[in-house]
Amino acid sequence: MAFITATDLSLGYDAQVVAKELNFSVSPGDYLCIVGENGSGKTTLMKTILQLKEPLGGRIEVGDGLKKNEIGYLPQQTIVQKDFPASVKEIVLSGCQGRCGLRPFYSKEEKKLAKDNMERMGITDLTARCYRELSGGQQQRVLLARALCATQKLLLLDEPVAGLDPKVTAQMYDLIEGLNKEGITIIMISHDISAAVKYASHILHIGEQVFFGSREKYLESKIGRIFLKQQEGGENNG
Amino acid sequence: MDKLILYLQFPYVRYAFIVGVLIALCSSLLGVTLVLKRFSFIGDGLSHVAFGAMSIAAVLQLTNKMLLILPVTIICAVFLLRSGQHARIKGDAAIAMLSVGALAFGYLIMNIFPTSSNLSGDVCSTLFGSTSILTLTAGEVWLCIILSAAVVMIFILFYNKIFAVTFDEDFARTTGTRADAYNLMIAIVIAVIIVLAMNLVGSLLISALVIFPALSAMRIFSNFKSVTICSAVLSVICAFLGIIISILTGTPVGSTIVAVNVAVFLICLIPGCVKGVIKR
DSSP states (O other): OSSEEEEEEEEEEEEEEEEEEEEEEEEOOOOOEEEEOTSHHHHHHHHHHHTTTTSSSEEEOOTOOOGGGGGEEEEEOOHHHOOOBHHHHHHHHGGHHHTTTTTOOOOOOHHHOOOOOOOOOOOOGGTTTGGGGHHHHHHHHHHHHHHHHHHHSEEEEEEETTTTHHHHHHHHHHHHHHHHTTTEEEEEEOSSSHHHHHHOOOEOOOOSEEEEEHHHHHHHHHHHHHHHHHHHHHHHOO | HHHHHHHHTTTHHHHHHHHHHOOOOOOHHHHHHHHHTTTHHHHHHHHHHHHHHHHHHHTTOOOOTTTHHHHHHHHHHHHHHHHHTOOOOOOHHHHHHHHHHHHHHHHHHHHSOOOOHHHHHHHHHHHHHHTTTGOHHHHHHHHHHHHHHHHHHHHHHTTHHHHHHHHHHHHHHHTTTTTTHHHHHHHHHHHHHHHHHHHHHHHHHHHHHHHHHHHHHHHHHHHHHHHHHHHHHHHHHOOOOOOHHHHOOOOHHHHHHHHHHHHHHHHHHHHHHHHHHOOO
């Protein structure tokens, strides 16, 4: 049984289908990378997995002991967050919110959990700093620590390296790989196909053609080779 | 000073102090959230809706106008805050539309069915709250105290949830926080505060009570808790000073309070500028 199973899933907004006939599953310990061109419905798929959005058709099931609120989520930055006056500690702690239910304040265990996760992400020295004054990479670490407070099972990362410089990008990928090795299942949306084939165990390619399978199969598949070539060509030109 | 002590012996002046400080406290608490959610103008929009509702209530000659004003304002607040992200007409346009529409409609109704001979005086006092704070009854003061206590309680109990929902609604929702319910709660509370605050500064200046303390505090502090506390403290001080000044100099209460808020905001800009200069 898998954490997440999608059957004949179709996605879109206002009855306009952007992706259809998606079949894939995510098992514990997987590192799934979702790739595809802009507008192919990557973010919509992510929102559907998170149940923020209803699928237009098909089914998406959560199972194997994974509860709906045990999916940690690293969203893309919103404009609101860019000038939000909040300390790192407050933000990381807010990841424990789902555990609270109607209880108004955080318990000692939750505060400890937040502290441990800050240590894990190497941001303990930033605890009292203001979120908006941090660099892009530091901000992503803060949000990762927050997501880890919400779950120990499954993390969804939406373009985690967008806007980061190459060095910080590499550090970020290492960090994510480390988490995966600790046993946390990762689903990552990425533009960065070279990183996807380097780190992921499975690839889901959405767009006009759909591919789902292990990394090795993707590298052998026609769609994978074409896409890789295009991206490399694009990067060389740019 | 003598003049102040003399005035404080009148119960209506004491009422004005109590109500003014309480309303300033409540509005500033939610102000931080509203400013960060990009809803700074909701105070303006909703207060104009309240003005429209009030004019209808006046025409219908309801004895207790609150019975009409409060529900109408709450419905509009819910409509504005809930439709926020997914609506066809986006946040700021929706607020502008509602605000101007309700203002025009209210004035129109008051003109077509005049209830008193001094129409422009009535309109002016509703818009700028010129005298109503000095004509409060003991009952209204108690109502205000109870509602303010409720608002402060709600805010403290749900502080962490309000923070989570304000900072990242989607994340809060995926981890099982009922974001819609809290948005609804914020909408209702802000509507109640605005209807209360109409007595103090009138409908045109309510936005100032909501946004200025929050903006001032955001200049000085950089974490959510300090910003919230600072904004509450600044707001209470400003309301207090504003009422004192208006009594001593005979200026209109509402606009004096707002003027004090603006002055405090300008003072709060200084630390930021100094920091900027030092960094350079």
